[in-house]
Amino acid sequence: MRAPRIALAAAAVLALEGVALLVFALIELFGLGAGQAIVVPTAIALIVLTLIGAAAMIAFAVGTRSGRSWARSGGVMLQVIAVALAFAALTVQPVLWPFVFGVGIPGIVGFALLVSSARAEGQPRVEE
Structure with a gap:
């Protein structure tokens, strides 16, 4: 079974x-x-x-590419932690903007892709 493109994108973010x-x-x-x-x-x-x-992260990337729900769940958890860490870094003075953006943006993108992947894989496929 081939993984949907959204799952491949999510796996790529996790691997990176x-x-x-x-x-x-x-x-x-x-x-x-x-x-x-x-x-x-x-x-x-x-x-x-x-x-x-x-x-x-690499195991979650491989699992997400294979369509495993445990990998998406672990990936979502780590993305939430990354976003929380980025928000927490906003309280440090001076604000380390490269860190905030370097951790926060991939966290948000990864979270969105993982949730979208789970939704796409939960939809019934129409056979042609």
């Missing part, structure tokens, strides 16, 4: 977010190697948790 988390983990890993970490165990924990998040 997963890759972004991998890049962030690599940056933190290089920072740790350069001795920039003040508390090494905390830095290692952050890197491990970021890698777990990246693996989850």
Whole structure:
């Protein structure tokens, strides 16, 4: 069964977010190697948790592409967290606009695509 185009777009957004988390983990890993970490165990924990998040996003992307409802549910949950994080970042002074837009816009787009994908896959298909 081929995934609808909306599901493919949602999977692409999730995969890109997963890759972004991998890049962030690599940056933190290089920072740790350069001795920039003040508390090494905390830095290692952050890197491990970021890698777990990246693996989850990529798993949700693969599952969404395959039409799995668990993947859409997990993806929606992470998109809601991303949007909430972007809104919370608005309270930090000075406001870090690149972070707010970099996390918030993909979160909103991913959420909309995942919900649209679930609705589209719930519709009965008309056979020609």
